[in-house]
Amino acid sequence: MRKSPKDVIDSARIVSRRGIMLGAAQAAVIGTLGWRMRSMQLDHADEYRLLSDGNSIKIRLLPPVRGLLHDRNGRVIAGNEQNYRATITRESAGDVEQVIARLRKLVAMSDEEAAELLETISKRSAITPVSIGDHLSWDEFSSIAVNAPALPGVQPESVLSRVYPQGGDFAHVLGYVGRVSDYDLSKMEDPDPVLMLPEFQFGKVGVENKLEPILRGRAGTRKVEVNAAGREMRELSRQEGQQGATVQMTLDAGLQNYAVQRLGEESAAAVVIDVTNGDIMAIASAPVFDPNLFVRGISSADYRALMEHDHRPLADKTVQGVYPPGSTFKMATLLAGLDAGLINGGTSYFCNGALEVAGRKFHCWSRGGHGHVNPVESLQKSCDVFYYETARAVGIDRIAAMARRLGMGVEHDLPMSAVATGIAPDKAWKNDRYGKPWVVGDSLNASIGQGYVLASPLQLAVMTARVATGREVKPRLVRAIDGVPEPQPEFADLGIDARHLDVARRGMDAVMNSSAGTARSSRIVADEWRMAGKTGTSQVRNITAAERARGVIRNEQLPWNRRDHALFVCYAPFDAPRYAVSVVVEHGGGGSAVAAPIARDILLYALAGGVPPLTAYPDGQRAGIEEMHRQMRLISPMAGAGGTRTRA
Incomplete structure (x- = not known):
């Protein structure tokens, strides 16, 4: 069939359009190849010349x-x-x-x-x-x-x-x-x-x-x-x-330096917590070691010396070390009794130097006894018999529950290695651990921080902060990351009756400031920094009958590693708590004689924001304190970010 002139014209137009499109596509391909060849020959010529010469790019x-x-x-x-x-x-x-x-x-x-x-x-x-x-x-x-x-x-x-x-x-x-x-x-x-x-x-x-x-x-x-x-x-x-x-820690370099020097060559630990926000201001373990040695590759001789040192300088005693808390645990036992309603602020127990239970005598540290003792006096004089009686009435499960509320027997979330949980034992714990039932003697020992009870210096500082504030203070180490502040959570109320906390606080105040207080010699005399505290001495071992027969009757007569641990916890100011401190001195002996002065000095440095004035110390101690500070190499509070040291 013959096509009309119109059909012929339309067909020609279609063929022309397709030809143009095909030509354009071919031109684009040729152009792209040309651009790529130009790039390889001109822009990357040196690189390919290197490859051709046997060089390589890595x-x-x-x-x-x-x-x-x-x-x-x-x-x-x-x-x-x-x-x-x-x-x-x-x-x-x-x-x-x-x-x-x-x-x-x-x-x-x-x-x-x-x-x-x-x-x-x-x-x-x-x-x-x-x-x-x-x-x-x-x-x-x-x-x-x-x-x-x-x-x-x-x-x-x-x-x-x-x-x-x-x-x-x-x-x-x-x-x-x-x-x-x-x-x-x-x-x-x-x-x-x-x-x-x-x-x-x-x-x-x-x-x-x-x-x-x-x-x-x-x-x-x-x-x-x-x-x-x-x-x-x-x-x-x-x-x-x-x-x-860049991480900003909560730590204060000046306070940390002071704490380290104040602990000296003792095998010891100290923790300072700001009770208002949980900031750890200082957390020092002694003796120290130089971490720069490990960065550069420590020698075998240096490493062996650290490992063989009997004071264990590589161990972080602040969070890894757990110790029987001794009488510093008595606040937990006291608050457990008050919280259960089985004792009150007017309860009185008679102490004649011992309590006999099931044919066994449990002695008070004062063999002559303390006579009639109420809750405040029980802390002031650290009467063991008062706590034996309280434990018999309250039972270990309530004591353990209170200890955990105060921060013991729990692992605190900190970016540190091997943070210990400690032990706040109860009946179920002993059965699970040893397959044996709990006995009343276990409760009596636990009531004074002995027996199965173990706590770290960090946990003792947290306990003190919670007693001081009545809130669930949680410790923290990181303040800001790349300039962005870490959130500060609101601390929940512990749910402990304010009247009961007041009894414990007045007892701790009496420890420091009453004439019969066990740590009166380590008090702070500046009224605005009035301190409350509690001594503790935890037994490492009993002096045997044979040793007594040889005349070994005092702790200091034993070899160093057999002596009791010295402990002390405190907070200040009494009316408006700001800082809580715990100190543990391994095999230091008595808490009042060894740990309390160290804790008092560290607490004063924190309160003063630097070397404290001599007027804060009792008269008879000022000359000795002045000489001690003169011999220290302290970081100046005015040194700024340079971190230089200067004599105080």
Whole structure:
């Protein structure tokens, strides 16, 4: 059938349109190929020329800058310092043994160290850099850089390394960083590749470990040209990593330094809590150690000395150490009795020096007895018989429940290592633990903080803060992260009758300020800082009959590790509580003689915001206190963020 002229015209138009579209598509493809060829020949010509010449381009990880730790006033308590080091990569080194032999002419390296280095290199991936030396001197570092052409695969580097400017002051709470070990990596399901970098520093214990994810930061990358001999020719591009978070702690460097020095060489611990918000102002364990030794790689001799020291300097006694709390536990027993309605403020028990139960005598610390004793006097004189009688009436389950309300027998949520739970025992606990029933003698021992009861210095400070405020004070260590304040929760009411708390507080006040108080000699005489407290002495062992026959009748006559622990808890000001303090001195003897003066001095420093005035101390002690402060190396409150030290 013959097409009409109109159909012919329409068909021609369709063919033309399709031709134009096909031509445009072909032009686009040809244009794209042309643009790509131009880019490869002009824009990336150098890169492809390098590849054709036998050079290669490699991606290297850049270690991130570790986040800083500040005290509450902005002082750096964990920072970073310049560190010169060198690494070697097996893939690029070729004859590794020959390179190490040349390197030994530039850097001091024993035969044992060289052998260990070669073994480490053989175990690592061929492309993984291995550290040759850390904290090199400038002369060693520059010698390696100058001789780089003769040291294929060796890369000198300037990096940052952790440093603790306050030395041992924060060693136990902050912990330290160290090299990432195979053991560390084995505990991680999907380790961050940056952990494989040579000498990368990883939080081992303490805050450094618990806050590792936010302190580590994120690695950067750099693209480098490497020639056929493995030597880096130049850096092609760099993308810096993200620095770890800056964390502001609740700690006060000046107070921490004072607490550490006041504990001295004792095997001891002290905790200071701001009762208004739970901030831990100081948390000191003694003796201290220098965490910088671990950062740089502690020697076998130094580590052995720390491990063999009978005062256990590596142990954090503030949260890991648990001790029979002794008479500091009596507030829990007293409040349990008052809360149960089985005793009241007017209850009186007669103490003749002992209470006989089931054919066994339970002695009071005062063998002559205290006569008739009411609740306030029971704390003032620390009468054991009063608490034996209370425990018989109340029972252990109520005492244990009150102890837990006051913060004992529970694990407090802090970014520290191995925070102990302690023990607030009850009938079910003994049955589960030992498969034995609870007996009345267990209750009597527990009522005075002996027997199965165990508490850490942190828990004792929390208990004191809760008694002082009537609220569920919870301790905290982190104040802000990257400038953003951590939320401060409202502390719930403990649900303890205010009249009952008043009895306990008046008893603690009488301990310090009455003429018959067991810790009167350690009182604060400044009215605005009036202190309430409680002494404690926990028995490590009984003096045997044989020892008594030999004349060993006093604690100080025993070897050091057999003596009683000395404890003391306190808070101030009495009318408007601000700080609570606990002190434990291992094998220190009596709490009133040893622990109370230390706690009083630390509390006064916190209240004064620095070295306290001598007028706050009793007259006869001022000369001795002045001399003690003169000999201390204290951080000046005016030193600012630099963290310098000055004599008081």
